[in-house]
Amino acid sequence: MISKTQIPEDKVIVARDLTKKFGNFTAVDHLSFEVGKGEIFGFLGANGAGKTTAMRMLCGLSKQTSGEAWVAGYDIARETEKIKRCIGYMSQKFALYEDLKVWENIRLYAGIYGVPEKDIAGRTDDLLKRLGFEAEKQALVKSLPLGWKQKLAFSVAIFHEPKIVFLDEPTGGVDPAVRRQFWELIYQAADRGITVFVTTHYMDEAEYCNRVSIMVDGHIEALDTPNNLKQQLEAKNMDDVFHQLARKAKRTEQ
Amino acid sequence: MNAVSANLIGKKYGKLQALSGISLEVGEGDIFGLIGPDGAGKTTLFRILATLILPDEGTASVCGFDVIKDYAKIRKVVGYMPGRFSLYQDLTVLENLTFFASVFHTTVEENYDSVKDIYQQIEPFKNRRAGALSGGMKQKLALCCALIHEPSVLFLDEPTTGVDPVSRKEFWTMLQRLKQRGISILVSTPYMDEASLCDRIALIQNGKFLKTDTPQNIIKGFDSELWSVRSDHMSKLLSDLRLNEGVSSSFAFGDAHHVTLKNGKCNSHDLSVYLDGLKHTNVCIQKIEPNVEDCFMQLSGKNIL
Incomplete structure (x- = not known):
């Protein structure tokens, strides 16, 4: 077992042999990796490879069967409440409340994540200005185009300046131009020191990550920078890398 | 005869103009791709062609049948796989397939050949409830259910959304095989890389077609270096x-x-x-x-x- 003092300060995620079993089925099999501060880390894998299970453990939502992991310096088994305070989370499926106005959504999440009361109004205006959404402050979220919702959802997920933000397929179905604007928001967040942990099925987006891991059958089959992965596998792009590695999957879909 | 033809279709939801001036023709045995982001109007167009909602303007026909006058005939010749998972979660794989067959007054045995290729991949799990299947298997089951009455036209609304690149490739291989059997396919996708796998595509945004052509001609139309x-x-x-x-x-x-x-x-x-x-x-x-x-x-x- 590793103790807290052994976690290097610049590592925001440290996982050692993290494993999760459901009955006889090993969904996540001895996962070991580290993610540095301000890094954009792509977490790729085929459907059913174990990505969601791993992500749920790192967010403190599901307890591991064995192994250990530290997120923002906290133990995922014993300090889940502390972890929840310093992470942000956004997925394609659920992000904002459709029946609340834009400012109400920001207000709600800011409150949940404990942003000081006196700061909320000012920071809300700053955020809307940065996104160019000032005119939509009073609009219901359901009236916004999908791409705007996703940009707003991301901004809300990092409104409390978390140490790390988990993004689960944030750009699925989004317009190509907006998809690129979304990635620019990711870059800005990373430049401010927020670590970004992202899953995606768009392989061009894998190229935007500092490092990428590819999960196959519950374990990490490869982990490196996109350039190194392409060189190692003599692949012309990340799509090719993904196909070469994911083809090794033996586990039949259950 | 075209498998699908639409002429200046328009549809409004309240004040929102969901579709305007949509015209398209899907040739027999063609794969026609509707390529565009969420909210572009793809699902509305499918619902009109599948005779589930009425257009406000324009006319459309499927296999020569008018979407308004002959809606009952269209429903017999079309297989429709809606974007959201459309199966009965509490029924098993086989029960779902049997149910869809019975709706169309046929049986799984009678039309087994038309779903065999795809069904064999999920048959080992035929007694599992649909709700407990993985994403890729749900997709295969939904496709089987859309094929069990031997339709001549398939409508597939975002069948590959949220699906990983390897399974997406497999799915397109299945579509190519269906095309070889002469089935005409109208398929929508937000993944632009799938466009090259279609015979013809329409790029759709904000309820309008930006362009309709073969993927090769659309690329030729890019007007700068x-x-x-x-x-x-x-x-x-x-x-x-x-x-x-x-x-x-x-x-x-x-x-x-x-x-x-x-x-x-x-x-x-x-x-x-x-x-x-x-x-x-x-x-x-x-x-x-x-x-x-x-x-x-x-x-x-x-x-x-």
Whole structure:
């Protein structure tokens, strides 16, 4: 077992042999990796490879069967409440409340994540200005185009300046131009020191990550920078890398 | 006879113009792709063609039957796989298939051949409840249920959304096999890379078709030279490119930025000199063929600044 003092300060995620079993089925099999501060880390894998299970453990939502992991310096088994305070989370499926106005959504999440009361109004205006959404402050979220919702959802997920933000397929179905604007928001967040942990099925987006891991059958089959992965596998792009590695999957879909 | 033909279809939901001026023709045995983001109107068009809602304007027919007058006939010849998972979660794989067969007054045994290729992949799990299947298997079961009455036209609304690249490739292989059997397919997708697998495509945004043609012709229609630009600092490179007045558009595309230049104002040599001046290292500028996503962004004319 590793103790807290052994976690290097610049590592925001440290996982050692993290494993999760459901009955006889090993969904996540001895996962070991580290993610540095301000890094954009792509977490790729085929459907059913174990990505969601791993992500749920790192967010403190599901307890591991064995192994250990530290997120923002906290133990995922014993300090889940502390972890929840310093992470942000956004997925394609659920992000904002459709029946609340834009400012109400920001207000709600800011409150949940404990942003000081006196700061909320000012920071809300700053955020809307940065996104160019000032005119939509009073609009219901359901009236916004999908791409705007996703940009707003991301901004809300990092409104409390978390140490790390988990993004689960944030750009699925989004317009190509907006998809690129979304990635620019990711870059800005990373430049401010927020670590970004992202899953995606768009392989061009894998190229935007500092490092990428590819999960196959519950374990990490490869982990490196996109350039190194392409060189190692003599692949012309990340799509090719993904196909070469994911083809090794033996586990039949259950 | 075209499998599907639509002429100037329009549809409003309250004040929202969901579709306007939509015309398309899907030839017999063709795969026709509707390519566009969420909210573009793809599902509304499917619902009109599947006779589930009425258009406000225009006419459409499927297999020669009018979507309004002959709606009952259309329902017999069309297989429809809606975007959201459409199966009964509490029924098993086999029960779902049997149910859909009985709705169309047939049986699984009678039409087994038409689903055999795909059904065999999920048959080992035929007694599992549909709700407990993985994403890829649900997709295969839904396709079987849409095929069990031997339709001549298939409507597939975003069958590959949220599906990983390997399973997406498999799914398209299945579609190619259905095409060989003479089934006409209208399929929608937000993944631009799937466009090249279609015979013809329509790029759709905000309820309108930006363009309809073969993927090859759409790419030929890209009306400027396209350059791929790389350096050691891709993020700074993107902002520097946008600051150059000779640059007309610049977008991140995987491991390179795709750039078009203003005619007469800037050429690739000028650009190379400009980037060297800004201390970019390992600058690489190459002329490339555009892809469908480049075309979509050029046609949608959105500026990203």
